[in-house]
Amino acid sequence: METIITDYNYWIYILLMMIGLYAMLSQNNLVKKIIGMSIFQTAIIVFYVSIGAKKDATIPIIEHGHGHGAASQAISALQYVNPLPHVLMLTAIVVAVSTLGVALAIILGIHRQYGTLEEDEILEQI
Amino acid sequence: MDTVTSIKPVLAVLASLIAVVPIIMSGTKPNLRETWTFAAGIIKFGIIASMIPLILNGTVIEYSLIEVLPGIAIRFRVDGLGMLFALVASTLWIATSAYSIGYMRGLKEHSQTRYFSFFAIALSATIGVAFAANLFTLYLFYEMLSLATYPLVTHHQDEEARASGRKYLLYILGTSIGFVLPAMLICYSLAGTLEFANQGFLAGTGSKGLMTFLLVLLLFGFAKAAIMPLHSWLPAAMVAPTPVSALLHAVAVVKVGVFSIIRVITGVFGTDLLLSLHLGTFIIYLASITILVGSLIALSQDGLKRRLAFSTIAQLSYVVLGVGLLSPKGMIGGMAHIAMHAFGKITLFFCAGAIFVATGKKNISEMVGIGRKMGFLSKWYLVLGSLEAQQMPILFVLLTSSLLNAAYFMPVVYKAFFCAPEEALFSNPVREAPPFCVVPLVITAFISIILLFYPQPFFRLASVMVQNITGM
């Protein structure tokens, strides 16, 4: 029970991921599949971002300004959220957006070719 | 036993392989093309013949070409047995080439350039098998031969050729991939080497069960030896043009099969190992069954070529039988029978072809007789060998089979000689076969007769080999 509450971020991402996976694999409509794909990718982004977060920590910009010995103070990592997963996710977002773009472009083509976006109707035509 | 390093075996293999290039290049000029074939044949024969004196002294010629895998090289090694086989094959190639020219031109066959090219490749592969120093090299050339002969077997490119080609590949390629390849790898895994040794390289590496398993895989894997029940590709392959049947299915291909089996028995397992495991009996029974059943089926065959094919199946097992006796005399007989049967059988096939080209029945009678007599001497050795090994049932097999041989050739002779020709059977008027068909036929027949009275060269080569093996 305790793990459910303290690690709620994981449960959210798992829930999102399952929703996405379900939509990707079982939806008949191609656009819905893509929506599922986006949810799936977003779930992973949520996962990454949440693992960098810390309680009572701030954005990773050094507070004390620069120069005059302040910078030489020991910086406690506990004060800042971990920036690396966030940076990684910037890249992942770019990837997700491009995938979405390519997928939508392909869907346009499919619609032009078959006149429908329902998978069963397309399979009938093939 | 001395060992000499010389590049000659490689040259012998390459001679006909290189000839393929000019043969293809001069495809539009048949006379030039055939000149290349002859040139290659004579060069090849010369190279091989030049090695005879050394081999007869008991020397072994070796050459390593390239190490393809760590510890496994494409390596050539000429010993008595390899020399015997190479000599037979290269001599008969020249004869067959001459015969091919007569036959192919006489029948105005298509794609003659392709025919002669693949013929040359097949010959290279045969010599490669003869001179292979290890199981890997042998396998390589064995496969090369299978593939090079496929276009020859299916030369006519019709439905029948297609079906036979399929059967041919199914049996030959199927067994070599399905049986020989795994057996070879298990051998390598057990012994760490694939080099043929005088007493084999498998001794002391595995249990009797495993050895038996390997022996079965290798015996049936080299399906070119047509041991029953893997024999039925051979009659099917008779759809090929007759010179192909002659050289490849009486001499090169099938003999490569039995040759490989001899190598397996002597070079891979070694006679001592097989004797100690009592596996010789197994080989003998297998061969005996094939001899008897093959001869009996031959009796019932109608077509001359098919009858010859079944006779070949039986004769091949003579060789296996002889070597399977695992006694020196039996082995000499078995090995020499490769040469004896080759000359006898090719003559018979030439006859069959000549009859086909000319629709005349004149030549077959006496040739058949020679083919039968030919086998006599080596068979006598086999008889002696089997006495030596105290295998009385084998004696029975050999005698029965000789009787059957007589039985299945006699009707042909009888029909050809004594029956009045029924002219209505021939749509074309009977004419003489083209000289290119007749001359080689006469030559091989002549050699056959010589061998009957003076068979020493081949027996000497075989005994050199056996001496090396047994160390006597």
Added chain:
Amino acid sequence: MIYSEQLPILLMIFPLFAAFAISVTGVFHTRYCYPVAVCALIGSLYTSVGVLFEVLEKGVIHYRLGGWPPPFGIEYVIDYLNGLVLVVVSFVSLGAVIFSKESVKQELPDKIPQFYTLFVLLVTGLLGMTVTGDAFNLYVLLEISALATYALIAMGKGRAMFSSFIYVIMGTLGACFYLLGVGHLYIMTGSLNMGDLYTLMPDLYASHAILVAFLLILVGIWIKMAFFPLHGWLPNAYTYAPTATSCLIAPLMTKVSVYIMIRIMFSTFSPAFVFNTFAAANVIVWMAVAAIIGGSILALAQTDFKKMLTYLIVAEVGYMVGGIWLANRHGITGAILHIVNDALMTLCLFLVVGIIVYKTKGHQFNNMQGLYKKMPITMAAFTIGALSMIGVPPTAGFFSKWYLILGAIDSGQWSFMAALLFSSLVNAVLFFRVIEIGYFEPFADHHGHGHHDGAAIAIDEAPLSMLAPLVVVALSLIILGVYAGYIVTNVIQFAVPAGI
């Protein structure tokens, strides 16, 4: 800045900049696209050969992107294994690009700049995946090449668009699984550098999170490499892709994925973890057996030559995965050798398909009728490729099979050995069926009435830009076979992780 120090990045820079150059110049004139792409890939091949020799001479190369030391910066690591894979990738892509000239003109006349831009971008991604030593960077490059592939496949006709869509869904799923696994590794270790992970992880092997991470990564890569039964997307996508596209992706995508699996298994995780802690090697070898047999049987059922080849790719993936999971030296050697050999065999066969499509406008079996007479050189190359697939010495395919079977014997995996032999026999049946069609059946006129000399003469040998790469690849299959021992003793031997 010494030139030779920058080799690892140069080999990616060539195609990357070429992608920009092509997309810009392509606007003005499509004529320049092809030469730019060819030049860029020649550059890549040249540098990757240079890199390989550098590795052979001096050992493993570590290249720090931007000078940042790992684990802070991205590191490119080139050792014996990926040095070899780099050469294969650049060689195959060069062959494919040279070949593509006429085929693209015929099939995609209005998309030439787009095609070549994506083509070189895909090569950039593949080369990047091979050199990178960073787990997250790998994900990005994986997606770069995947995105390029989706678009390249969708350019095809017929079902290409829909097949590409299925591939998008499956490919993204695979990449996401991979990313998720990497996330778990990051939580546990705080690092993304493969070498760093390798040193940090042994203490954590008992952790379930590591196990889950490994499993996620593995499944992700398996989807990408179409490991049976996750192969569903591959056959259609590769069959309906434009010819020039399939010549590039069919040989390379699965092979690079297999390479990534090796990299993750042995350089990020370790053999000790993979074979002792994870302890599912037997199960995976059985899956490989299923892949080989399943792929072969499905290939038997096809009447479309190109589709048959795509099912063979599925079977070949089983070869390599099984070989690696045999967990012994011979098996892994065989799998690595097979990466090289299979890339070239597949390229050879797909180039033949390309020529047949170019000449007869189809890739069904009956498009091959009588081609032995019409295109002797193409069909000779096809025969060599087919023999290599069957595994006849001295072609390359025999030698990787040799090692794989030895590996199977070493670990007593008889089922895997039987599957390999079965697949060889099925390949023999498959290819000789095609050979029969090309050899026995008379040439059929596909353009209408069967004039005896009218349209039939139109089919002849392919143009030089198609034949040259085909002949080179076919010959390389034999050369590679003869020198298999050399490659194993000098390169692959060192690529197999120590202690196996």
